[in-house]
Amino acid sequence: MRSAPASLALLWMVLAPPVAAAEPSPARPLRVLFIGNSYTYNHNLPAQLEGLARSATPPLRLQTRTIARAGVRLQQHWDRGEALAALRQGPWDYVVLQEQSTLGLRLIDGRHAVNDPELAFHPYARRFAEEARKVGAQPLFLLTWARRSTPGSQTQLTQAYMSVAQETGAPIVPAGLAWERSRQELPALELYHADGSHPSAAGSYLTAACLYAALTGQSPEGLAATVSGHPSPEGVLDPSRTVTLASLSPEEAAHLQRVAWSTYSELRERGGYLTVGPLPPEPLPSLPEGLPLEPAALVGTWEGELRFYSEEAGQSPATLQLVLKPRGSGLGGTARIRFAQGKREGPQVLEGLTVEPTRLRFTTPVVSQGRGRVEHEAVLTAEGLVGRALYENPRNHDRYVGTWKLQRAPAPP
Structure with a gap:
């Protein structure tokens, strides 16, 4: 044999x-x-x-x-x-x-x-x-x-x-x-x-x-x-x-x-x-320890890499741009996504945007499917904003988990 x-x-x-x-x-x-x-x-x-x-x-x-x-x-x-x-x-x-x-x-x-x-x-x-x-x-x-x-x-x-x-x-x-x-x-x-x-x-x-x-x-x-x-x-x-x-x-x-x-x-x-015996699940991305957050320190434009959508479909890595602005005592903002093949989405209004002592949270639409919401959480590190995106469909059990890393974009001249 x-x-x-x-x-x-x-x-x-x-x-x-x-x-x-x-x-x-x-x-x-x-x-x-x-x-x-x-x-x-x-x-x-x-x-x-x-x-x-x-x-x-x-x-x-x-x-x-x-x-x-x-x-x-x-x-x-x-x-x-x-x-x-x-x-x-x-x-x-x-x-x-x-x-x-x-x-x-x-x-x-x-x-x-x-x-x-x-x-x-x-x-x-x-x-x-x-x-x-x-x-x-x-x-x-x-x-x-x-x-x-x-x-x-x-x-x-x-x-x-x-x-x-x-x-x-x-x-x-x-x-x-x-x-x-x-x-x-x-x-x-x-x-x-x-x-x-x-x-x-x-x-x-x-x-x-x-x-x-x-x-x-x-x-x-x-x-x-x-x-x-x-x-x-x-x-x-x-x-x-x-x-x-x-x-x-x-x-x-x-x-x-x-x-x-x-x-x-x-x-x-x-x-x-x-x-074979039960196989351990592949570990999901996690966030590092974050610095203390203040809304005023987050105001501005942040841009960097998003790894969330399918690599095989030519959607990842994408570019994520967040624009955060003062809104009352907190923040408001929008997100734009530019996929690897050049397609652009947005601006999308960030919903549920909250600033916690060490966490930034908001949601965006699921661009590839046109329905549902992506939950984002992020921390501020010495390298910039580091985030994790999560989407789950309870009906068919689809699940996306991905990370993004953004740096503050330079102010326009």
Whole structure:
């Protein structure tokens, strides 16, 4: 057996039954429902799976349906009802569940971090798994991959998926582990889109090969290196056209097929599940000790770096400008934000602005979403104003936490 990737060395085995080899009736194809988002519909992953299955000897007939929209989570799928209605219409043999890439939006200083799976992922994963079984379908969890810039988050994603899969008795499609292995063994083969998050055609091909192994219990080695199907821009299938979804060299295809099979086989030999103990949350930014504050000492224009919005979206680091003016016995003011790509927002009136003995507090709108408020607190240090910004959405559990550092701008001549 090949040695496991570095993060797998941290994992210990939990026995659970792997996916049984599929034996569809000759009278009808194996029917698979996909519930996910852009990780599922980019390069039409379900159609790539169909293409691989057609190239097998003998061919395996698959019929898939996809309910997927950009950025949508299982919680949103549940609330919208379309996925649940499709699931209940059936009949389905398998239901493939794919959660948002970081289990909900969690930004720390502009970097995407894996969210707490118990906030939304696990509760709705349990609901969908239960509903799948009610209609006689086997739920599967598609373990996704870490983003290119945060490879260490694979362990967190693995723990989150494996734990709920074991709890519900649902098999795992170990795509994220296969991605990790492929990146170590053949880093020149690019699995990512240019954004470092979504899959390239090769990345979707590797995921499709993992799905083939998990659904059939058979190796994808020797299957087609080029697969075609209908495109699905933004998750909407276009049946009027047939395009090449992935076209790899024989050597690239052989590598990805072998990685998919060896990753699945090792997981099966370990009992179907891997897990780690609870992982400590990533520490959040904190503020240093501050100097005593007096409103008069804060009057003026302050400007500097804000690390709060998404780095991947080109929004961070941004420039934050605060203009503080006397207002009665206290202060009033405005904020302007200039994003990294040049877009400007503001001026925004600072609401709830208060000056405490060592803390400045106010709120601003959530610029990237157009709703909600960002809570700011800041201290005065020898280097200037040092602040922390916090946004939380209690409905979908989005959370941004970021820092800013401002210095007093020189007075105009």
